[in-house]
Amino acid sequence: MVFTTHTPEEAGNEKHDIFLCHRMSYFCGLTVEEVKALIGDDADMFNHSFAALRFARLSNGVSKLHGEVSRKIWEKQDQISPIISITNAQNWRYWADKQLYRFMEAGDNYGIDDRKQYLKKRAFELVADQTGKLFNPSVFTIVWARRFAGYKRADLITTHEERFAKLMSNTRYPVQLIWAGKPYPMDHPAISEFNQLVHLSKLHKNMAVLIGYELTLSKRLKQAADCWLNNPRVPREASGTSGMTAAMNGAVNFSTDDGWIPEFINHGHNGFVVPKADYENMAVHEQDEYDLNKLYDILENEILPLYYDDYNTWRQVMKNGMQDVRFAFDSNRMAEEYYKLLYA
DSSP states (O other), X not given: OEEEOOOOOGGGSOEEEHHHXXXXXXXXXXXXXXXXXXXXXXXXXXXXHHHHHHHOSEEEESSHHHHHHHHHHHTTSSSOOOEEEOOOOBOHHHHSOHHHHHHHHTTXXXXXXXXXXXXXXXXXXXXXXXXXXXXXXTSEEEEEESOBOGGGOTTGGGSSHHHHHHHHTOSSSOEEEEEEOOBOTTOHHHHHHHHHHHHHHTTOTTEEEEOOOSHHHHHHHHHHOSEEEEOOOTTOOSOOOHHHHHHTTTOEEEEESOTTGGGTOOBTTTEEEEOOOOGGGSOHHHHHHHHHHHHHHHIIIIIHHHHHHOHHHHHHHHHHXXXXXXXXXXXXXXXXXXXXIIIO
């Protein structure tokens, strides 16, 4: 037996009352005492991840960083399987805009620019359909779209009210911002965060929050994005894959240094990354403040001037991202690694 652990989040490593599990025939006829003896844990809460790590001959995290974090989380437990890393990936054949890649391979910069403009324009029809707002394909567009969860900090960029207002009203370097995604049904803090963004969007004509986040909208928003914003609290994102599919559609990743990002972003070459601080010795509010300030500094002083004042270099960053994500983060590579490193 092998085991893949998918998250360092407490909520994702489930624990349930062992007697309830027993009543529901979870243990295939074993008694509670036998189960406790088997997993070497006398607690009345059955820890699914711990049991899996004890029974597996080998386990894996879903990025190099997540492998390190997982080993650290479980290092005090004896008799658990070794934990290696196999980084998540995405299916290039499904997600990538092939036309963009064809233009890139042909060295046709005009074709790339024209295609990206078309993709943005098409996606903005969905924005207009849902919100009544007409977005401009020539304006720098930032997208934050994925599952709403507290540690992913959907609203981080909005929490500095003064800087956010300045960003949204900047006439020299205009921006458009789009949010989309879903909170879990009973995740009330995430639902509240979503609702606050909807409320805030009513104050800005260049900000939109979209609903119905499924595969089609996800693909369209990646095509709409010049910049794919990702700012989870390090090191709580096990992998994250939305940025991979964004890069496959000509969006430049801008992220905190978490999940798969340390294996991908070379700052200023194929994306932009918030440099890691000593997060372990920071309180949560200090980490949020540090990341927020760095986010704005990089956005205002590097990303926006590059896009508007030196678009040729911006395009090259975009092309580098498309190239670097193509094979290293394609699902064929991942499937092969699961077979060679874990299953075989």
